[in-house]
Amino acid sequence: xxxxxxxxxxxxxxxxxxxxxxxxxxxxxxxxxxxxxxxxxxxxxxxxxxxxxxxxxxxxxxxxxxxxxxxxxxxxxxxxxxxxxxxxxxxxxxxxxxxxxxxxxxxxxxxxxxxxxxxxxxxxxxxxxxxxxxxxxxxxxxxxxxxxxxxxxxxxxxxxxxxxxxxxxxxxxxxxxxxxxxxxxxxxxxxxxxxxxxxxxxxxxxxxxxxxxxxxxxxxxxxxxxxxxxxxxxxxxxxxxxxxxxxxxxxxxxxxxxxxxxxxxxxxxxxxxxxxxxxxxxxxxxxxxxxxxxxxxxxxxxxxxxxxxxxxxxxxxxxxxxxxxxxxxxxxxxxxxxxxxxxxxxxxxxxxxxxxxxxxxxxxxxxxxxxxxxxxxxxxxxxxxxxxxxxxxxxxxxxxxxxxxxxxxxxxxxxxxxxxxxxxxxxxxxxxxxxxxxxxxxxxxxxxxxxxxxxxxxx
Numbered sequence: 001x002x003x004x005x006x007x008x009x010x011x012x013x014x015x016x017x018x019x020x021x022x023x024x025x026x027x028x029x030x031x032x033x034x035x036x037x038x039x040x041x042x043x044x045x046x047x048x049x050x051x052x053x054x055x056x057x058x059x060x061x062x063x064x065x066x067x068x069x070x071x072x073x074x075x076x077x078x079x080x081x082x083x084x085x086x087x088x089x090x091x092x093x094x095x096x097x098x099x100x101x102x103x104x105x106x107x108x109x110x111x112x113x114x115x116x117x118x119x120x121x122x123x124x125x126x127x128x129x130x131x132x133x134x135x136x137x138x139x140x141x142x143x144x145x146x147x148x149x150x151x152x153x154x155x156x157x158x159x160x161x162x163x164x165x166x167x168x169x170x171x172x173x174x175x176x177x178x179x180x181x182x183x184x185x186x187x188x189x190x191x192x193x194x195x196x197x198x199x200x201x202x203x204x205x206x207x208x209x210x211x212x213x214x215x216x217x218x219x220x221x222x223x224x225x226x227x228x229x230x231x232x233x234x235x236x237x238x239x240x241x242x243x244x245x246x247x248x249x250x251x252x253x254x255x256x257x258x259x260x261x262x263x264x265x266x267x268x269x270x271x272x273x274x275x276x277x278x279x280x281x282x283x284x285x286x287x288x289x290x291x292x293x294x295x296x297x298x299x300x301x302x303x304x305x306x307x308x309x310x311x312x313x314x315x316x317x318x319x320x321x322x323x324x325x326x327x328x329x330x331x332x333x334x335x336x337x338x339x340x341x342x343x344x345x346x347x348x349x350x351x352x353x354x355x356x357x358x359x360x361x362x363x364x365x366x367x368x369x370x371x372x373x374x375x376x377x378x379x380x381x382x383x384x385x386x387x388x389x390x391x392x393x394x395x396x397x398x399x400x401x402x403x404x405x406x407x408x409x410x411x412x413x414x415x416x417x418x419x420x421x422x423x424x425x426x427x428x429x430x431x432x433x434x435x436x437x438x439x440x441x442x443x444x445x446x447x448x449x450x451x452x453x454x455x456x457x458x459x
Contacts, residue, residue, distance in 0.1 A: 014026070014392070015033075016389075017040075020040050021041050021044070021396075021399070023389075023394075023396045024389045024390070024393065024394060024395055024396070025395050026392050026393070027060075029392075030052070030393060031048075031061070031065050031068045033048070034048065034049075034065070034068075034085045035068065035072060035075075035079075035081050036078075036081065037077055037078070037081045043399065043402075044395060044399060045088070046406075047402035048395075048398065049085065049093070050092050050240050050241070050244070051398035051401045052398065053245060054245045054382070054387065054398050054401060055387050055393045055397075055398060056393070058101070059101070062105070066108055068082065069082050069083075076116075079116065080116055080118075083119035083123065087119070087122050087126060090105075090123065090126040091126060092240060093240055094126070094130050095239045096241060097127075097130055098130070106127060109123055109127075200420075202222055202422055203218075203221055203222040204222065205218070210424035211424060213424065214428070215277050215428065215429075218425065220293050220297045220300065222422075222425070223429070224304070225420075226419070226422060226425045227297070227301065227309040228301060228304060228306040228368065229421050229426075230430070231308040231309055231368045232306075232416065235369070235412070238263065238408075240405050240409055241256070242258070243257070243260065243374070243375075243378060243401075243404075243405045243409075244401065244405070245382060246375075246379050247260075248260040248261055260371070263308075266308075267308070267371075269430065269432070270309070270313075270316075270429065271315045271316045272316075273429060274294055274313055274316040275316045275319055275441050276431075276437070276441070277290060278290045279321065279322075282448065282459065284325075284327050284449070284455075284458050284459065285331060287325060287328040287448070288332050291317065291322075291328060291332050291336075294316070295332075295336045295339055295340045297309070298310050298340070299339055302346075304366065305368065306367075306368045307359070308368045308370060308371070309368070310346075310370075311347055314343055314344055318344060320442055321438070321441035321442045322445070325448070325449050327449055328449070330455065353373055356370060356373055357373065360373070360407075363411075365414065365415060366415050367414060369408060369411050374405075374408040378404050381400045382401070385400070
């Protein structure tokens with residue numbers, strides 16, 4: 001193992017590198033590493049920006065960032081690099097920059113005057129996106145301040161050099177906005193036309209109003225479409241910071257992972273919906289038909305890359321109340337049974353879920369990834385690695401955390417499913433239950449197929 005001193009950032013703090021990768025570092029070194037124009041360990045930059053809160057409070061990290069920036073007053077290149085990485089931080093985790101923290105971040109940029117316009121204007125544009133208002137008053141004042149603040153004598157030369165750059169940035173920004181508005185109008189018109197072409201005609205039963213429709217009336221393909229759209233919408237809302245420090249599993253931090261919580265609750269909700277639906281049939285023949293329909297939906301969703309719905313139905317069919325319906329399963333076709341077993345094996349925990357990992361890695365198109373795989377990995381990383389090593393932070397821990405987070409969210413950049421949403425069907429699928437239903441489901445299952453009764457004794 002190689003131990004390096006922080007010579008490249010003009011500081012005496014120590015850090016431990018191994019094979020060119022930063023493993024342990026103090027807070028000072030960690031933040032100063034963000035000032036390196038050409039860091040040897042490029043990956044750790046994004047990992048620090050996204051996952052630093054695993055090791056240190058974000059407010060403390062920000063204050064250290066400002067302190068380090070001010071400490072490089074004689075080093076323009078390092079200050080510029082810090083600003084570029086500050087913008088990267090905003091881009092990767094915009095949800096962090098809200099409320100009082102957004103104001104503090106804007107104050108930091110405001111006091112920089114117009115020293116580095118090329119680095120500052122992209123930050124302002126990101127602030128505008130966060131605010132959601134193109135000409136937000138606060139942002140406008142900040143922009144004007146950056147352009148008009150008087151400078152000291154030493155900075156007057158720099159002001160003259162930058163005046164043209166500022167004007168160019170302003171013109172570029174205005175032209176960009178105009179082009180974007182024009183393109184948006186054109187895109188909206190095109191989208192409306194494309195939607196009509198792209199949407200496959202929903203498979204709805206005739207002579208039944210949508211308000212009275214049931215799962216029995218719907219084609220498996222249409223059920224699969226609606227479920228996939230529900231899962232996709234929830235998945236696309238998930239932010240990187242929701243996955244940091246396993247917040248979803250901690251009562252005091254759950255509010256910071258609303259979409260992960262929704263993702264998990266959807267799993268349990270829809271699993272109960274299908275369990276309830278199957279058990280709602282008093283005759284084994286009808287239950288068998290529903291089992292086949294569920295397997296068909298699973299198969300469709302798996303082929304599409306919707307691994308969430310695939311896992312939801314697998315969980316329902318594998319649950320004790322459904323799994324024990326031996327006489328109903330005996331009536332399911334062999335082909336469907338074979339298909340179900342194949343998909344069931346996919347979610348086996350054998351060899352660290354190697355089958356499921358292989359499937360995720362092989363999908364090159366649309367995908368709604370199975371969250372359990374990634375949440376389990378993040379839990380092991382969090383619980384199995386200390387935050388500190390001697391007096392330094394364990395940087396290897398946030399590297400591992402970041403790699404798992406990126407492997408989960410990168411599917412958000414893929415092509416999206418574009419099935420037409422049918423609100424009435426989605427409402428039907430999002431049926432809610434009061435409390436834990438498993439004991440009630442099991443009791444009903446026993447009533448439908450009592451133990452020790454033969455097939456002939458079961459209606």
